[in-house]
Every structure is written in structure tokens, then in C-alpha cells.
Amino acid sequence: MAMTRRQLLESGLFASGAATIGLAWRLKEISVLQPCDGAAYQPWCGWPHGTGLLLAANAAILAASPHNTQPWRFRITDSRVDLFADTKRNIGTIDPLFREQQIGTGCALENLVVAAVYAGRRVREIVYDSDPATENIASITFGAGTAQPSALYQAIPHRHTNRGPYLSNKFVPADLIREMEALNLEADAIQIKMWTDASSRERIKELIIAASEAIVADHEQSRDSSRWYRATHAAIERHRDGVTLDAQGLSPIMTAVAKLMPEPSPSMADRVFLERTKAVHCGPGSIFGTLIARQPAGKETRVHVGRLWQRMHLWATANGLAMQPLNQIHERIDREATVQLPPRFTHDLAGIIGESDWAGLFTFRMGYAASPGRPSPRRDLAQFLF
Ligand SMILES: Cc1cc2nc3c(=O)[nH]c(=O)nc-3n(C[C@H](O)[C@H](O)[C@H](O)COP(=O)(O)O)c2cc1C
Numbered sequence: 001m002a003m004t005r006r007q008l009l010e011s012g013l014f015a016s017g018a019a020t021i022g023l024a025w026r027l028k029e030i031s032v033l034q035p036c037d038g039a040a041y042q043p044w045c046g047w048p049h050g051t052g053l054l055l056a057a058n059a060a061i062l063a064a065s066p067h068n069t070q071p072w073r074f075r076i077t078d079s080r081v082d083l084f085a086d087t088k089r090n091i092g093t094i095d096p097l098f099r100e101q102q103i104g105t106g107c108a109l110e111n112l113v114v115a116a117v118y119a120g121r122r123v124r125e126i127v128y129d130s131d132p133a134t135e136n137i138a139s140i141t142f143g144a145g146t147a148q149p150s151a152l153y154q155a156i157p158h159r160h161t162n163r164g165p166y167l168s169n170k171f172v173p174a175d176l177i178r179e180m181e182a183l184n185l186e187a188d189a190i191q192i193k194m195w196t197d198a199s200s201r202e203r204i205k206e207l208i209i210a211a212s213e214a215i216v217a218d219h220e221q222s223r224d225s226s227r228w229y230r231a232t233h234a235a236i237e238r239h240r241d242g243v244t245l246d247a248q249g250l251s252p253i254m255t256a257v258a259k260l261m262p263e264p265s266p267s268m269a270d271r272v273f274l275e276r277t278k279a280v281h282c283g284p285g286s287i288f289g290t291l292i293a294r295q296p297a298g299k300e301t302r303v304h305v306g307r308l309w310q311r312m313h314l315w316a317t318a319n320g321l322a323m324q325p326l327n328q329i330h331e332r333i334d335r336e337a338t339v340q341l342p343p344r345f346t347h348d349l350a351g352i353i354g355e356s357d358w359a360g361l362f363t364f365r366m367g368y369a370a371s372p373g374r375p376s377p378r379r380d381l382a383q384f385l386f
Pocket residue numbers: 001004062063064065066067068069099100101103104107159160161162163242243247324325326327328374375376
């Protein structure tokens with residue numbers, strides 16, 4: 001995704017090398033993200049915040065979202081939460097069909113439910129809205145229950161997208177993958193398709209790289225993606241959203257050095273994004289998967305995909321595993337559908353999936369990370385209530 005393009009400076013800096021020399025003396029002054037650094041990171045800090053359904057909503061805003069757009073709104077009463085999408089918080093031509101946005105609202109819903117159950121609420125009913133023309137996502141009615149601590153709840157403040165290298169000598173055991181597959185509660189509608197054999201793994205990696213190249217070559221997609229990049233501490237504090245350098249999985253020293261550099265030109269940022277996609281995201285150490293669905297265009301399906309992804313990522317965090325979504329293929333498929341391009345990625349992904357009734361909605365990698373992921377900024381819950 002483009003934020004990576006905007007900020008993934010590491011390989012470029014390594015390539016140019018010399019940039020670090022003479023700058024080391026300043027490193028102490030450089031704001032490399034510390035835990036609880038600034039208001040934009042407060043929602044992660046001093047966790048938990050609030051009780052009951054307020055705790056649940058505070059958990060919801062820590063969920064994953066495309067380009068960290070945080071495209072959700074909540075109406076909360078004593079026993080009910082109404083969840084809405086905020087369609088204004090979108091990534092334009094990167095997500096023209098709101099697939100990622102709707103998945104993101106599902107991520108928030110999952111955190112909400114996990115935290116509400118932890119806080120002693122019982123889910124009485126979830127009514128999903130399937131009308132693509134509305135911003136309504138779901139209404140969740142809660143009753144009294146007994147507090148249920150869970151590993152997923154404990155993982156909420158520790159789950160971060162990890163874009164750094166994953167260890168090439170430590171493999172995810174098959175029984176853990178089976179455990180992860182059992183997290184799918186909608187198996188009739190959604191499948192977790194793992195690309196475990198060498199041939200399908202290579203094909204999905206090649207397709208991710210080709211889709212990244214196509215995004216870079218597409219001026220509008222490149223531009224819309226980079227709009228969510230927050231280059232400076234001031235921009236992070238002002239917006240409290242978007243993609244940051246701190247969340248790119250660079251080493252602390254390279255993060256610090258990158259912050260000293262002027263913002264890269266769009267072409268430099270695109271080059272670094274591609275290098276990083278090839279060498280790190282599609283490099284050694286990761287296994288890959290795609291969430292596929294029978295009704296890929298359905299809003300409710302996408303919300304369920306988001307719930308599943310968030311559950312998987314919480315589960316992975318609890319098990320010491322790292323994860324990163326890699327949605328470039330799907331971003332190109334949606335682009336093909338909206339500007340009448342030849343359906344290259346649509347066909348190629350369908351060929352890898354090989355099941356005519358199913359289509360891919362969300363691709364990811366997982367593995368054991370060399371370093372922990374870092375938090376991304378968040379707006380306050382108050383900004384999402386109405
Ligand atoms: C639908 C969706 C698509 C995403 N696609 C990508 C992606 O292609 N590449 C990536 O690095 N991160 C991707 N992400 C991760 C978000 O950028 C991340 O959730 C957001 O920046 C907040 O960071 P956090 O997950 O660490 O809290 C995606 C997340 C969602 C929910």
C-alpha cells in the first residue's frame with residue numbers, strides 16, 4: 001500500500017548509505033517513537049480505558065483499518081452499540097468499492113465484541129446492514145453476562161501490523177495454522193486459504209509484486225495512497241491517523257535516520273516501496289494467505305472478513321506471531337472493475353484460488369518477526385461518537 005511507498009526509506013537509505021554519516025550526533029534529539037509518545041498514541045497507553053461498553057468502544061478504535069483511516073463511528077447507549085462506516089474517511093482510487101473500508105469496520109466490531117464480553121456483557125443480537133447505499137454497519141445489543149477474560153482481549157493493546165522482516169529460520173507450525181483456521185466462524189461464507197506449497201507461495205508473491213508495480217505506475221492510486229502518509233510528528237499529532245515511518249518495521253537507527261531526511265520525492269518513495277515489497281514483505285520468512293468469500297461484494301461478507309482478520313491478528317499476537325495485510329492485488333482488482341481495465345489481476349488471482357464460486361478479498365503474510373511491531377496513531381473515541 002502506498003503509505004509504505006511514502007515512507008519506506010530503509011532500503012533507499014541503505015542504498016545511498018552515506019546519509020547516516022555526520023548525523024549520528026543528532027540521534028538523541030530525534031523523536032523515535034517511544035511508548036505513549038504524544039497525544040496521538042494515548043489510546044494505546046494506560047490501557048484499559050473506561051468500563052462496560054465504553055471500554056468496548058475504546059477497544060474498537062484500536063482495531064486495524066486500511067491506511068489507518070479509522071473509518072468508523074459509534075452510537076452508544078446502556079445496552080446497545082450502533083456501528084457506522086464513515087465513508088468520507090476513504091482512500092479514493094485505492095479502495096473505490098469500499099471493500100477495505102467495510103473490512104476495517106469489521107475489525108472494529110471484533111475488538112468491540114471481544115472487549116464487551118471481557119467486561120461482562122453478553123451479546124444478545126448483532127443485526128448487520130447489507131444495504132450498500134447506507135453507512136450502517138451493524139447494531140449490537142448486549143445483555144448482562146459474566147466477565148470472561150480471554151487471550152484475545154489481552155492481545156488488544158499489543159496487536160500492531162508488523163512490516164519488518166520475519167525470521168527465515170523459524171516456521172509457523174502446521175498445528176498453529178490449523179488452530180488459526182478454526183477461528184473462522186463463517187466457514188460457509190469465508191475461507192482462510194493458506195499458500196503453503198512452494199508453487200502457490202511463489203505465484204502469490206509474484207502477483208503481490210506485480211500489483212505493487214501496477215499501483216506505482218498508476219498515478220491516481222499512488223497519489224491517493226500517499227495522502228494518508230503522515231511525515232512529521234506535527235502531522236501525526238494533528239491528524240492522529242494515517243501511516244507513519246515508525247510503523248514501517250525499520251530498525252530504530254534507520255527510523256531515526258529516515259526522520260532526518262527530507263520527505264522523499266514520489267518516485268523515490270515508490271522505488272523504496274517496491275524494493276521493500278520484494279525484499280522484505282515478499283522476502284524470506286513469511287507464509288501467505290488470502291481470505292476468500294462466496295459473496296465478495298456483500299457488505300456483510302466484508303464485515304465478517306474484517307472480524308475474522310482482527311480475530312486472527314489478536315490470536316497471532318497472543319501466540320507470538322507477526323502479521324501484515326498485503327492488499328495490493330485486491331486494490332488492483334477493484335481498480336480493474338471501476339475503470340474498465342483488462343482484468344489481469346482478477347484472472348490471475350482466480351487462477352491461483354482455483355475455486356470458481358469463491359473470490360479473494362484480503363491477502364496477508366505471517367511469521368515470526370525479527371522485532372516487535374509498533375503502534376500507529378489513533379484519534380480519541382470522542383471523535384467517533386455521535
Ligand atoms: C482492509 C485492510 C487493508 C490493509 N492493507 C494493508 C496493506 O496492503 N499493507 C499494509 O502494510 N498494511 C495494510 N493494512 C494494515 C493497516 O495499514 C493498519 O491496520 C493501520 O495502519 C493501523 O495500524 P495497526 O494495525 O498497527 O493498528 C490493512 C488493514 C486493513 C483493515
